Structures are given as structure tokens and as C-alpha cells.
Amino acid sequence: MFKNILFATAATGASDHAARVAFNIAENCNSHVTIFHVLGVPSRGFSQVVVDVKTREKVEVDGEYTAWVKEEIRTYYEKYLDKGLDCTIDVAVGVPAREILRRARAIKPDLVLIGGSTGSDEEVFYKKYAAGSTLQKVARSAPCPVLAVNRPAASFWGGVSNIVFGTDFSKTADRTFDFALKVARTMECELHVFHAVDINPVPGGTLLLSQDEIELKIREALKEIRKRYWPGLKTLKACSMDVCEGIPYFEIVKYARDKHADLIIMAHHSKKMVEENARFGGNVEQVIVRAGCPVLSMNK
Numbered sequence: 001m002f003k004n005i006l007f008a009t010a011a012t013g014a015s016d017h018a019a020r021v022a023f024n025i026a027e028n029c030n031s032h033v034t035i036f037h038v039l040g041v042p043s044r045g046f047s048q049v050v051v052d053v054k055t056r057e058k059v060e061v062d063g064e065y066t067a068w069v070k071e072e073i074r075t076y077y078e079k080y081l082d083k084g085l086d087c088t089i090d091v092a093v094g095v096p097a098r099e100i101l102r103r104a105r106a107i108k109p110d111l112v113l114i115g116g117s118t119g120s121d122e123e124v125f126y127k128k129y130a131a132g133s134t135l136q137k138v139a140r141s142a143p144c145p146v147l148a149v150n151r152p153a154a155s156f157w158g159g160v161s162n163i164v165f166g167t168d169f170s171k172t173a174d175r176t177f178d179f180a181l182k183v184a185r186t187m188e189c190e191l192h193v194f195h196a197v198d199i200n201p202v203p204g205g206t207l208l209l210s211q212d213e214i215e216l217k218i219r220e221a222l223k224e225i226r227k228r229y230w231p232g233l234k235t236l237k238a239c240s241m242d243v244c245e246g247i248p249y250f251e252i253v254k255y256a257r258d259k260h261a262d263l264i265i266m267a268h269h270s271k272k273m274v275e276e277n278a279r280f281g282g283n284v285e286q287v288i289v290r291a292g293c294p295v296l297s298m299n300k
Helices: 013-029 065-077 096-107 126-128 131-139 171-187 211-233 248-258 274-278 283-290
Strands: 006-009 032-038 047-050 058-060 086-092 111-115 146-149 162-166 192-197 239-246 261-268 295-298
Touching: 006 013, 006 096, 013 032, 013 111, 013 146, 032 065, 032 096, 032 126, 047 261, 065 086, 086 096, 096 131, 111 131, 131 146, 131 283, 162 171, 162 248, 171 192, 171 211, 171 261, 171 295, 192 211, 211 239, 239 248, 248 261, 248 283, 261 283, 283 295
Parallel strands: 006 032, 006 111, 032 086, 111 146, 162 192, 162 261, 192 239, 261 295
Antiparallel strands: 047 058, 146 295
């Protein structure tokens, strides 16, 4: 299913969990993998002097330095590449998110795979509680699905038997469901459709909804799931539909854990993100940080 994978890596321990998933998928799907590393941001203008993302030292990027970095990356991932995987190692200079998106447009991958934290310039608090800014920007604008692996528990990708699809009933979520259905059919696994009725309290601590209103919204949501998704779900061997109330990203993570999910699939709403709050992430970013399995997002 994924025949062309773009694996964006810092070639450090921050990307190790994502690397394990990338190479496992490549081995299982007989995929071509482009291992892509951004050397650093130019110190000024179009200068070839960059601050190396690994060493933090200023270096002049030329053919010799680029060749050395590629060889370092090959050595770093030697235990995977020695298995005979079809891969290309590529490097670039620039802002990581911009260069990853540029490369994605150029090679047209079926999947962009990236770690939840780049380990580059994020504050300690932000690393711990939100997905890295590079991942956020890539997930919002990538021309294909983006698979994020943020935690060690999420890196043990094997046979996929359970997929959780989190929906908010948007048009983007409907298109994402079509993709989730395709994955479930291809991998012959169970697909669990889930919606969380948002009951986030207002700043003063008061619930926005009464219990009767919550129960009504749960019934309406179940009805909506059946109307939108049952025609596709009934073509699968196994599926389920569930709704509960709570903080959406907490409930999705809990539900995925209860279902022993190997993969979470969600829609990413770039246009709905409020700029001043984007840094702290929406539901997708928060699920990526907390989930014990890889999280795949689509933005169109």
C-alpha cells in the first residue's frame, strides 16, 4: 500500500522510534524509502554556512560535507539498510518543515513519516506536552498522509490488526475515513470508529453541557456515525462504533488503548487552528504526544 515513503529524520535518538516504524513498513510493503535529513538553516540569506542540527556548530556546506553527512546517516541506520531495503539518502539546507514539504511535492510519496519531536529547538516543556513545530507544519500542509511516531511504545510496528478512526464529522474526516477503510481492507484488520463529545469546562470550571444534553449528543453522534460510515464498515469482517463524552484527545487515547490499537487515524484541520493557540496543538497533536501507537493524519 505504501510503495514510496519519505522518512524525515534528524539522524539522532529523537528519530529512532520513527525509524523503526519506517523501516518495518518498508520491509513489510516492499517500499522505497527516501531518508531525508535537513542539515540546518543558513546563517544568513543564501549563505552556505549553516548551524548543524546535530553538532550546533557552524559549517560550510559543500559537496564534501554533504557526502560525509550521507555516509554518517548510512552508518547510523546500518542495521536496517543491511537488510537490503530499497532506499535513497538525501539531504538539504533550509528550514526543516519547508524542506520536508518541498521534497514531498517533488517525489510524491504515499506516506511521510516523521518523529513527534525533532529534538532541535523546542523548549523542554513543549517537548514534553506538545508535538514538535516541524511535525505540526508538515502535518497541516503535506500532500499525502503523515504518520507520526512520538513515543517508544509507538515504535513497535508489526502486523496491524486494530485501527481506531477518530472523527469529528467534518468533510476532511469523511475523506480520512475513506483512507482508513482502504487501510483496513488492505491489511484485513478491524476498524473502530470513535467520536468524543467535547465537554471541556469553561475557564471557571463549569461544564458547558448538562448531563441530559450530553446524553442527547451521544445518541445523535451514534446516529451520525451509522449514517455516514456504516455503508463502508459493513464491508469489513470486523468493526465497531462508539461514542463517549470527555476531552477528545484524552478519550481517543484511552479508547485506542482499550482496543489494543496498532494505529490511530485522524483528520488534521489546518484552517481551523487558531494561530495563537496552534503552538499548544489541537487534538491531533495531543493524541500524537500521548498515544501508545503511531498516529496517521490527513489534512485534505
